[in-house]
Amino acid sequence: MPFGHDMVYSLATVVDLVNTSPSTGGEDSLTDLEQLTEFVENRQVSGVGELGEADLGQVRALREALHKVFTAPDQATAVIRLNTLLSGTRITPRLTEHDGHALHVHYFAPGASLGEHLSADLGVALAHLLVEGEWERLRTCSAPDCGHVFVDESRNRSRVYCDSRTCGNRMHVAAYRARRRA
Template sequence: MVFAPDTEVALRSVVNLINSVANGEEQLATTQDLDRFLTAEGFSGSRTRDAAELESVHRLRGELAALWLEDESAAVKTVNRLLREARALPQLVKHDEWDWHLHATTPDAPLAQRMSTEAAMALVDVIRSKEMDRLLVCAAEDCNAVVLDLSRNRSKRYCDTGNCANRAHVAAYRARKAAS
């Protein structure tokens, strides 16, 4: 394990949010899509379930996608801004099936604010641990999905959105066979 369990969960949610529009395929087109996403990611708290909420999550997705590509200094500025805008006040909480973990907003804060704060808190750990190089973009030439490398040997290079790793391995195999 590289990070605390709640940090890894939050980082995976960030990856899934960013990749919900990877390769031009919008997976959060409707509020019902957002409902399914939030259920799958285990998000709790208040919801408005309207177009404005969906749009705010889309804006957040864009900010987090940009942050994924930033260097440490720029990422720090973005993370600090997200925490400042949310007036984050970290607290230990226990709810639903989750054991003690950090929340930095109230359950009734707007959804995008809760999501951005959770992402920012997780990214604080990434930055403090000097692990920004674990935030990658898929190595497949035809894919722009993001990758979170939590492997012990830092070997993850392909996303989980499709068959990128399999396609790359098959292509390399075929190239070796053709060369021999």
């Protein structure tokens, strides 16, 4: 993919956030402030103050809106859904260096809530992906018992499983066993 480190990192954060949702076929792993704090720390989200219940509600709503972008039936619908998400965000681009990271762009306004911060940064990352004509890279795992989302970063856009070591391996073993039985 033609994106820099910051963009790839933001897209990975989108994927991690969406995959905390029960909408992806697993359990909800963003049910309380402790889990939200762990997510923020694991994804190294900067500029976050003390988190509250309002933050949890906003991030959970954002997560579902982002999931709808991934599962849009076509690019036009994805654009509408992403524009709706972005329209509720004060986007204020500014250059910054922090925590040992090279100069990069933050898109959220200073003092923004965690939900607005993530909406701006993650929404812009998805917007760049769509602008580059890479909408088809937003995927849902092809394993029948998995609904996780992922961004296909393969050169030829051929990835079909969220994780080749779990879903991919499981499906390949099942296909092998089916061939052996036939």
